[in-house]
């Protein structure tokens with residue numbers, strides 16, 4: 649049986665970490681595509697040499713030729729620029745939109761059957777633009793943010809309740825920006841809803857509010873500490889979880905930016921919602937019943953994404 653082929657478009661900090669995880673988890677072979685071909689080739693060699701020690705046989709190839717992604721089962725897109733301290737994700741829009749155009753056309757020509765996971769920021773507008781430029785079916789193009797934001801939320805909750813992260817479930821919905829919506833009422837410790845845990849005296853609403861706030865600012869906290877670039881380990885792990893669910897038809901229910909056509913009262917846009925990922929890509933969008941406050945916050949987040957889409961349309965007439 650042929651190995652899975654995973655095209656990593658962008659071989660920077662996240663791209664390299666993705667390739668390492670592809671090898672360590674024996675998910676298949678990977679192509680590391682980057683406009684900077686030599687660093688991509690160097691990273692690929694270094695990673696394959698780590699495979700000698702770790703015992704994985706993935707073929708990892710650096711390239712700047714889109715023809716090398718032909719036949720990819722999955723494309724994970726990190727091409728573009730990350731933010732620096734003092735910037736918002738939205739400040740990346742203009743430069744990364746141009747990158748999405750080149751990448752979308754490359755995927756359209758060379759890997760039209762792939763399941764595409766976009767990571768490039770500002771995420772919800774970029775995955776929308778990438779889908780438009782690539783012309784791939786909507787159910788085969790998704791954005792990674794919710795798994796990462798929920799991972800941060802879960803970590804902070806696990807630390808507060810002093811339990812294993814394995815037993816904490818949580819959702820962050822909406823756009824991947826300051827308006828994201830961590831949903832406390834759907835967060836649990838081993839199935840016990842967080843609001844019940846507060847009633848039981850395990851924590852307080854004030855502490856939960858602080859965790860929600862820290863989650864919303866989780867990317868910026870790391871940008872501030874790194875000083876030159878943004879998070880890459882957890883973003884890579886998050887995208888690999890999504891790719892794994894697709895490749896193995898695991899049907900995991902994960903929050904991700906998906907194309908809405910009526911769900912949550914919205915159409916014609918990408919935003920973070922719970923989805924089931926299986927062999928066909930987005931198998932299902934799950935419409936959970938949000939409480940009044942979460943519903944209001946989700947609306948604010950949707951509006952913020954729409955503003956970014958409008959900005960993209962102004963910058964590139966073909967998106968009109």
Ligand SMILES: NC(=O)C1=CN([C@@H]2O[C@H](COP(=O)(O)OP(=O)(O)OC[C@H]3O[C@@H](n4cnc5c(N)ncnc54)[C@H](O)[C@@H]3O)[C@@H](O)[C@H]2O)C=CC1
Pocket residue numbers: 657658659660661662663681682683684726727728729730731740744747750751766767768769771792793796824877878879880883
């Ligand atoms: N959705 C999410 O949750 C997250 C999104 N991000 C975003 O992911 C993106 C990548 O982050 P990093 O890997 O840390 O950045 P990086 O700067 O380390 O890597 C980006 C790579 O893209 C390459 N590139 C630029 N233009 C290209 C093009 N036209 N075609 C192919 N490659 C191109 C660059 O040469 C560079 O190697 C950023 O936009 C960042 O904001 C980062 C963390 C989380």
Ligand SMILES: O=C([O-])CC(=O)C(=O)O
Pocket residue numbers: 730731737769796824866867868870871878879
């Ligand atoms: O904060 C950033 O710029 C990168 C990102 O999206 C995240 O880590 O959530």
